[in-house]
Amino acid sequence: MATVKTSNNLVEQGENKITWARNKMPVLQSISERWKENQPLKGVRVSACLHVTPKTANLLITLKDGGAEVALCGSNPLSTQDDVVAALNEVYQVPTHAKRGEGKEDFYNRILEVLDIKPHITVDDGADLINTLHSERRELLDNISGGTEETTTGVTRLKAMARDNYLQYPVIAVNDAMTKHMFDNRYGTGQSTIDGIMRATNYLMAGTSFVVVGYGWCGRGVAKDASGLGARVTVVEVDPVRALEASLDGFEVKSMEEAAKNADFVVTTTGNKNVVDKHHLENIKDGCILSNSGHFNVEINLESLEKMSKTKRTVRPDVEEYQLKDGRKVYVIGEGRLVNLSAGEGHPADVMDMSFSNQALSVEYLANEKTNLKNDVYPVPKHLDEGIAELKLKCMGMELEQLTEEQKEYLNSWDVGT
CATH class of the missing domain: 3.40.50.720 (NAD(P)-binding Rossmann-like Domain)
Structure with missing residues (x-):
């Protein structure tokens, strides 16, 4: 579907929203800056099905900064912000196929459109993209290295697919990361x-x-x-x-x-x-x-x-x-x-900073580990999860205490009692 030219006011409004959200996403910004230098996703095609909000826009921009070719569609007919769609298409050159309030048929056609880039990695929220791939575009499955899943509902569906031996590529359950569900889901x-x-x-x-x-x-x-x-x-x-x-x-x-x-x-x-x-x-x-x-x-x-x-x-x-x-x-x-x-604008950018940093680093991980993973649902690697927490604390001006060598030795011993 051709991108529809939108008004300058809508584009400007969307760009302002994206910039405003980015101000509260310092961890994702740090990933962007690193990726601009080393381009770890160069040559990787990423199809994403997510709520189209300013926070999501910053994730897609970060993936693009890492060298990826990206395409985005909405994961819910009422969660799309049309001004963000306009800005992504016309300012950031991120092909975005979504419109607020569209019907069910159009909604699923948008998913097919983002699959037209023949992705290597999928980024999902609710598993509709993965489900559509497995049911309607199975010819693309051999090309896919892996995927990520953002939400509890999607992870539940994917674990059921894995149990039934129906899942055809590895997926990282971003929702299950401590720096995702403990903060995004709760706060x-x-x-x-x-x-x-x-x-x-x-x-x-x-x-x-x-x-x-x-x-x-x-x-x-x-x-x-x-x-x-x-x-x-x-x-x-x-x-x-x-x-x-x-x-x-x-x-x-x-x-x-x-x-x-x-x-x-x-x-x-x-x-x-x-x-x-x-x-x-x-x-x-x-x-x-x-x-x-x-x-x-x-x-x-x-x-x-x-x-x-x-x-x-x-x-x-x-x-x-x-x-x-x-x-x-x-x-x-x-x-x-x-x-x-x-009825609202979704989660605050402050918590989505951690959630989408998990998404970004999981995409990088899949690009590097594609030959070492089976067709199953995996947790976010612990070192990535903890690294995001440390970066977030640093951005907030907080400091971690450090264990002394004596304390480390004590914690690793078994022969010291009362």
Whole structure:
């Protein structure tokens, strides 16, 4: 598809956003500067399927600085920022195939377009790119050295593919890096999810009944930030250890059926299907606002909600009102898609600096180790993960303590007791 010429205002706006984000991405900047000198990705073609935001733009620019030929498409129809697309295409010469709000057919056609460069490495968020390769463009698989995956949902899908011996090339689970999920999923998702809800609704959080479904790293972050704004937080969990942790963190723990009866806000963060289901909706509080912070729009059973409703209308940008047949009203933000990106701007650049540094260094690692890896899902190498943490601390003006030789010897001994 030919790139459409866009207005100068849109291009300038996108360029300003990209520069603004880069100011808070010093680790990625340091990788760019090193790569400009040694060009470790020269001759490598990289196809990426990611949320098209200013932070993502800086990752693609960094890959290009390393010598890679790159192409980008969106990983969610409502997470694309059109001004960033314009700037990437016209200022940075990064071919970007995405448009906010496009339909399902167009969305998947964009994925096929980025595969037209016949990539050596894929960069994914949700595994749609990898899945499309394995189902529709299998002739390209022999050319691929490896891939990376950004999010929990995608890693789950890829591990299932590997278990079934269906995965045809090695993939690095960037999401599982400590400098990714402990910060991006917790602090990034926490802040950006609350930000998306507040932008969409302009409602007060303090004093409300706020239900978080799922207490993984994302759920922890959302619960913490909602509580910090004065909401009374209830957690819904299926895992007894996580449920216990939520309770000891100070939150109520209830079944979804019970939590729905008094919920002012519900946020899903599970990566699973229909965690807010028909029987929950039948008892949900009048005026409840539903949103999702998992990757796919399957966590709220929207099909059942449609059937239960007599009317549906848009009442604010990104907010749809469903009036149920018994008169109750339920509101859904961003079509049940990622609320932090459909109604907000996604994670702060500060945390994406670490996440996308993991992506960049994992691409470099794959380019170097392509013949030494089997078709499986791998963690980010520990030395890269820890190196990113050290660089981030240094950029923040923090200092690490150093072990003395005596302390190292003590930690490695077994014969010294009380």
